[in-house]
Amino acid sequence: MVEDYFQGLLSERQEQGLYRQRMVLDSPQDTRVTVNGRQCLAFCSNDYLGLANHxxxxxxxxxxxxxxxxxxxxxxxxxxxxxxxxxxxxxxxxxxxxxxxxxxxxxxxxxxxxxxxxxxxxxxxxxxxxxxxxxxxxxxxxxxxxxxxxxxxxxxxxxxxxxxxxxxxxxxxxxxxxxxxxxxxxxxxxxxxxxxxxxxxxxxxxxxxxxxxxxxxxxxxxxxxxxxxxxxxxxxxxxxxxxxxxxxxxxxxxxxxxxxxxxxxxxxxxxxxxxxxxxxxxxxxxxEQWRRDHLFERVKQFQMGCRELGIPLMPSDTPIQPIMIGSIEKTMEVSRYLERRGIIVTAIRPPTVPRDSSRLRVTFSASHSHEQVNQLLDVLSEIPWDQLQDAA
Structure with a gap:
């Protein structure tokens, strides 16, 4: 009886596309991490100044x-x-x-x-x-x-x-x-x-x-x-x-x-x-003021790149740079595609955000390099953003 109740809650969450699963980190927190046994480039931590493994x-x-x-x-x-x-x-x-x-x-x-x-x-x-x-x-x-x-x-x-x-x-x-x-x-x-x-x-x-x-x-x-x-x-x-x-x-x-x-x-x-x-x-x-200076240089680099690619960023001047998609399914699809290409960007879905406002939450660290941001932009350029917005 109790297990049926638990399973019912989980089934409902899965049907809504909101089921959450943990990734296992096998390395220190950094821009390059080992996740589920695979090396990836990460744009989803809150380690804004790159001090988590100093x-x-x-x-x-x-x-x-x-x-x-x-x-x-x-x-x-x-x-x-x-x-x-x-x-x-x-x-x-x-x-x-x-x-x-x-x-x-x-x-x-x-x-x-x-x-x-x-x-x-x-x-x-x-x-x-x-x-x-x-x-x-x-x-x-x-x-x-x-x-x-x-x-x-x-x-x-x-x-x-x-x-x-x-x-x-x-x-x-x-x-x-x-x-x-x-x-x-x-x-x-x-x-x-x-x-x-x-x-x-x-x-x-x-x-x-x-x-x-x-x-x-x-x-x-x-x-x-x-x-x-x-x-x-x-x-x-x-x-x-x-x-x-x-x-x-x-x-x-x-x-x-x-x-x-x-x-x-x-x-x-x-x-x-x-x-x-x-x-x-x-x-x-x-x-070390250079950490904040470098951090915001990477934010500006990303914003400029997204504007050139027509990627719909939300209005933010901080290291949190969300890409609004809207649809839960499309947001998860893009997040999984990025992961297959070796980049971790978390898909944020309800109830964390309001309904129909699912987004990719891209976050930056002072440890990110110019080349790493370009790598992210290169992969993002492969995604048909105009079609995603139409679908949302």
Whole structure:
């Protein structure tokens, strides 16, 4: 009976063309990877600065593992908060120009932790419709009234704020949207938060390390400080190439999270060696501007090539460059063709994106070469894009 129910769920997913399968990676994360026993060129990771396999970060991890062991062995509030954790928090706070930082094991847990600590029944959470699933789930699970405004349509948000009678309001948004690659209008959002006495929270998972001075992220890019943006969350597993996440803010905010954030309190702390490797990655990221320069050169190269080939890119100036197709079947067909030609580009389908908006999500790294981008463009040129659009 139970197995029949499970099989029914799987059959339905397969019939919808939405069944997902994992690839097995047999190499370090890089532009050239070994997937399912085959060498391929990858354009689908979030390793934007090419730090996931940096030798200095790997060496830092090994030294710390020798000194502190593999696991933290306890939650942060028992005996799991190690010196590398503490030092990383201090260095991130200094880098961002914010009073304090608190580490979380994942970005998902950070978003859940913030909203569970701050929001309750009778409050209201307002989010962009295309926010990351972790933000959306955090809003739904907070117990507060939950509303999604139209993507980047802040007039819609303002009308919702005007109509709200909630005692406490929180506005949350991605800085760079993970599936579209476009950016939120953070200055106007900050102004709306001030006008309607709302707390403003930013998830900058895809902006941190890529945008702003030395990679300080979307808030720095738009010149927003602590007063305009009191809650800043970002992840460590993308531009920094390691693992985990953090929330940056005031002394009071961080203490509130330590006292009330269930996803912080009731979980084992990340391994100390991960924090030590991240400290090394942070130093590299802040010093080596050439990584961001090279990254955006490859983005521009790709955009120019797609324009010449008539490939329908979505409007994005970030390392996330989606090719909109629409049809699930056609998107999977193109993704499989690329894989047969030795290139991995992930097909993004519902429910990750809205219905009829399946796309190829092409992402770039500072490790990609000019020649590798040309190789991608050469294979993409073999695809009849006009026919795909007609079919969609």
């Amino acid at each position: 030798p200095d970060a790997v060496a830092a991890f090994k030294r710390a593992a020798n000194q502190y062991g593999m696991g933290s062995g306890a939650s942060n509030l028992i005996l799991g908060h190690s010196r590398p954790h503490h030092q990383l928090e201090e260095e991130l706070a200094d880098f961002l120009g914010r009073p304090r930082v608190l580490l979380f094991s994942t970005g998902y847990m950070a978003n859940l932790g913030v909203m569970s600590a701050l929001m309750k029944q009778g409050d209201a959470v307002f989010q962009d419709r295309l926010n990351h699933a972790s933000l959306l789930d955090a809003g739904r699970l907070s117990g507060a009234s939950f509303q999604r405004f139209k993507h980047r349509e802040l007039d819609d948000l303002e009308q919702r704020l005007k109509s709200s009678r909630a005692s406490k309001k929180l506005i949350a948004t991605d800085g760079v949207f993970s599936m579209d690659g476009d950016q939120q209008d953070l200055p106007r959002l900050a102004q709306l938060a001030r006008n309607y006495q709302a707390i403003f929270m930013l998830d900058d998972a895809h902006g941190f390390g890529v945008l702003g001075e030395q990679g300080r992220g979307s808030a720095n890019h738009f010149g927003l400080g602590l007063e305009e943006l009191p809650i800043l969350m970002a992840t460590l597993g993308k531009s920094l190439g390691t693992f985990g996440a953090f929330v940056a803010g005031s002394e009071a905010l961080i203490e509130v999270l330590i006292q009330f954030s269930r996803s912080y309190i009731y979980t084992t702390a990340m391994p100390p060696a991960v924090s030590e490797a991240t400290r090394t990655s942070l130093r590299i990221m802040s010093k």
